[in-house]
């Protein structure tokens with residue numbers, strides 16, 4: 001697949017088959033994500049690969065909206081930043097996650113970004129704390145000094161993704177040409 005084909009094909013995938021991606025293919029995707037550009041080449045992004053269905057089920061409960069898909073997902077990759085390694089660890093994580101999703105697509109896998117950072121555990125009750133706090137209390141697997149940005153759900157898509165609908169994005173790009 002060309003990059004153009006990969007970019008065109010990538011859609012968020014929230015339903016997966018029971019087929020478990022091999023460790024080899026996940027390692028290949030992570031190797032590609034680890035080449036991501038990073039501020040001052042700090043390479044501050046860290047990954048926690050979760051394949052245990054019981055732990056994925058706990059992760060699915062970190063928010064009361066938008067994270068349920070993690071239950072039944074074959075692989076959940078928690079994308080974290082080493083907060084000491086870079087002041088721009090969040091930005092570095094976001095770039096790494098994008099590359100990870102494109103690499104997954106190249107290998108025939110679907111993926112979906114499930115956000116953690118600054119998201120509430122309960123949408124309508126800020127007093128219930130954040131998704132990150134809930135996860136730290138209920139699933140203490142994130143090493144000290146690593147802060148999570150998101151989880152990427154990864155697996156083989158249950159149904160082929162619909163292509164992006166054509167849109168008029170002319171208001172999103174500004175050209176400054178010489179007059």
Ligand SMILES: Cc1cc2nc3c(=O)[nH]c(=O)nc-3n(C[C@H](O)[C@H](O)[C@H](O)COP(=O)(O)O)c2cc1C
Nearest residue numbers: 010011012013014065066067069112113114115116
């Ligand atoms: C920063 C960010 C946070 C997201 N958080 C979630 C999420 O928590 N749950 C979810 O199901 N999808 C999440 N998504 C996926 C978006 O909903 C999805 O990318 C968007 O609707 C566009 O659809 P597409 O990915 O199929 O092009 C997130 C995407 C991004 C980039």
